[in-house]
Amino acid sequence: MxxxxxxxxxxxxxxxxxxxxxxxxxxxxxxxxxxxxxxxWGDFFTNLDQFFDLLSRMAHPAWDYTNIVIQPIIETIQMALIGTTIGTLIAIPFSVLAARNLVKNPIVRGIIRFILNLVRTLPDLLLAALFVAVVGIGSTAGVWTLAVFSFGMISKLFYETIETIDDGPLEALRAAGANNVQVVVFAVIPQVLNSFVSYFLYTFEINVRASTVLGYLGAGGIGVYLQRSLSSFRYDQTAVIVIAILLVVIVIDAVSNKLRERLQ
Known part of the structure; x- marks a missing residue:
């Protein structure tokens, strides 16, 4: 057939x-x-009533606690902004050295990527514990923790973006006698600038949420007050903190989306 x-x-x-x-x-x-x-799986459904009991205790927020929460929330945003900015500035040269279409030497590129992989291997809670031990309890430890975390994540996103750009402008500048710095400034950055800004905003959103957890280890921000309220079983105060964090995340997400739309 x-x-x-x-x-x-x-x-x-x-x-x-x-x-x-x-x-x-x-x-x-x-x-x-x-x-x-x-x-x-049965434990979850067996103890499900405890979950609803916790929600019922949080159903009556202590609104008088709002004035105390405002300053730590602002500190959390500032920590995320400074940490993200520091990490991004350090990540830019590393991402250039890790890009396959810019650095042809596999040894140099391999060493840089190994460093980036090593940084991303360290969890943010471990970084927070290390920096708290080095600089002490406070927002400084949180800033450096977020900076290292941002550096590891943004570097990978940046060099992967650089590897997808059009090689035509790079070859044209090299043929005209431009050096490596000029190639990066005039051929690479104009093609990836919008993506870089978008990744910066995305990392900033993540760091705002991550900084709330870092406070459990004494790294400053609203997380310190969240840990205190949970430890003292003041779930009415916990509810106010959760609502404040939710509002901040919603506002930052809305602003980031608007900025991304304008960039595109």
Missing amino acids: DKDLLPKRSFAQKYHVRGIGGTILFFFLLWGSAVMTGVN
């Missing part, structure tokens, strides 16, 4: 089969992970 006469499965049929197989594999891996880690 001629193979050309056999009916062929359509594109949708082929990917439908793959989708079913992928879904089965996903749930199998999920089940296997739960078994190996000893996850007991």
Whole structure:
């Protein structure tokens, strides 16, 4: 029989089969992970009443606590802004040295990428504990923690963006006798500037939320007050802090989205 006469499965049929197989594999891996880690799904539903009890205690926020929360919230935003800016400024030269289309030496590029991978390996809570031990309790430790965290994340995003740019302007400037610095300034930065600003704003949003957790280790910001309210079982104060953080995140997200739209 001629193979050309056999009916062929359509594109949708082929990917439908793959989708079913992928879904089965996903749930199998999920089940296997739960078994190996000893996850007991029943505990969640058994103690679900404690969750609703906690929500009921937070349902009556202590609004008089708002005046105390304002200053730590402002400090949290300032920590995130300074840390993100420092990390971004340090990340720019490292991202240039890590880009494959700018640095042809694999040894130099490999060393830079190894450093970036090492920085990203360190969790932010570990960084906070280290900086608290070095500079003491306060917002300074939080700023340096966020700076190192921002450096590791932004560097990877930046050099991956640089590797996707059009090589035409780079080759034209090199053919005209431009040095490496001139190539970066006049051919690379104009192509990636919008993406860089977008990544900066995205990292700033993440750092605002992350800085609330760093306060548990004494790294300053609103997290210190969150830890105090939970430790003293003042869930009415915790509710005010959560609402304040939520409002700040919503405002920052809205402003970031507007700026991204204008850049595009």
